[in-house]
Amino acid sequence: MESNAVFLTENVDLELYRVKSVPNTIYYIPDFLLADEEAYLLQKVQDAPKPKWTQLTNRRLQNWGGHPHVKGMIAEDLPSWLQVYASKIGKLGLFGDKVPNHVLVNEYVAGQGIMPHVDGPVFFPTITTLNLGSHTVLDFYTTLKDEVSPTAHATSFSDVIEVDQPIPDEQSQPSDRHAFSLLLRPRSLVIIKDDVYTGYLHGIREVRNDTIDGKIANLPQTGAALGEILARETRVSLTIRLAQKTSKFKFNVFRT
Numbered sequence: 001m002e003s004n005a006v007f008l009t010e011n012v013d014l015e016l017y018r019v020k021s022v023p024n025t026i027y028y029i030p031d032f033l034l035a036d037e038e039a040y041l042l043q044k045v046q047d048a049p050k051p052k053w054t055q056l057t058n059r060r061l062q063n064w065g066g067h068p069h070v071k072g073m074i075a076e077d078l079p080s081w082l083q084v085y086a087s088k089i090g091k092l093g094l095f096g097d098k099v100p101n102h103v104l105v106n107e108y109v110a111g112q113g114i115m116p117h118v119d120g121p122v123f124f125p126t127i128t129t130l131n132l133g134s135h136t137v138l139d140f141y142t143t144l145k146d147e148v149s150p151t152a153h154a155t156s157f158s159d160v161i162e163v164d165q166p167i168p169d170e171q172s173q174p175s176d177r178h179a180f181s182l183l184l185r186p187r188s189l190v191i192i193k194d195d196v197y198t199g200y201l202h203g204i205r206e207v208r209n210d211t212i213d214g215k216i217a218n219l220p221q222t223g224a225a226l227g228e229i230l231a232r233e234t235r236v237s238l239t240i241r242l243a244q245k246t247s248k249f250k251f252n253v254f255r256t
């Protein structure tokens with residue numbers, strides 16, 4: 001399959017894609033995927049065996065690469081259709097000499113989203129997300145102190161849902177702390193790291209339409225216009241990360 005990702009990953013100057021006017025560091029790469037690649041990945045997601053899906057109230061997901069856990073992840077090989085992209089993204093040099101080993105597939109129909117949360121400490125603090133099928137708006141909120149402390153991420157084994165910690169119930173509503181947003185177009189790659197990874201919550205509001213406003217930090221990189229209203233359709237995201245501690249062997253995850 002032809003891919004512009006070859007051009008992008010060999011000697012890419014990520015600085016060209018930096019989202020300015022936000023804290024360090026976000027990169028937004030429009031058209032990272034060709035339309036053919038997007039269609040192929042969407043098909044692969046749909047072809048996954050039914051039991052691979054976990055249905056939540058506001059989205060459904062597939063977990064690939066093993067179940068992340070604070071004690072470590074029993075790594076499983078990624079299927080080749082995901083390994084190709086994990087390797088390409090690995091070549092961007094975002095994970096040191098490592099290649100991401102974990103992929104979370106989230107599917108949102110129009111009107112679905114994800115609560116503001118921080119991604120837990122089981123992951124290397126860089127998130128890379130491929131966006132398929134529809135745009136969405138990813139919102140960032142400033143954190144309260146206890147939301148970023150290591151203990152705020154204490155997690156029990158069950159699955160990745162518990163690794164991504166929702167915000168605790170606080171007097172201050174997240175909407176008061178909305179800092180900025182990103183418009184994520186289909187076929188784009190977004191990279192979130194450093195202070196934005198640790199110091200902000202991220203979430204997707206459960207709405208069917210997004211009105212493009214001055215909070216969209218990557219607006220010039222998206223071709224969207226202020227005041228434009230974009231109708232959401234079904235979006236699939238592939239969140240490609242590196243689980244830091246891995247084991248090839250089973251360990252007793254139920255022991256505390």
Ligand SMILES: O=C(O)CCC(=O)C(=O)O
Pocket residue numbers: 104106114119129138164202237239
């Ligand atoms: O769908 C997205 O882009 C966000 C997913 C996310 O935040 C997560 O899985 O931790």
Ligand SMILES: [Fe+2]
Pocket residue numbers: 117118119164202
């Ligand atoms: Fe997340």
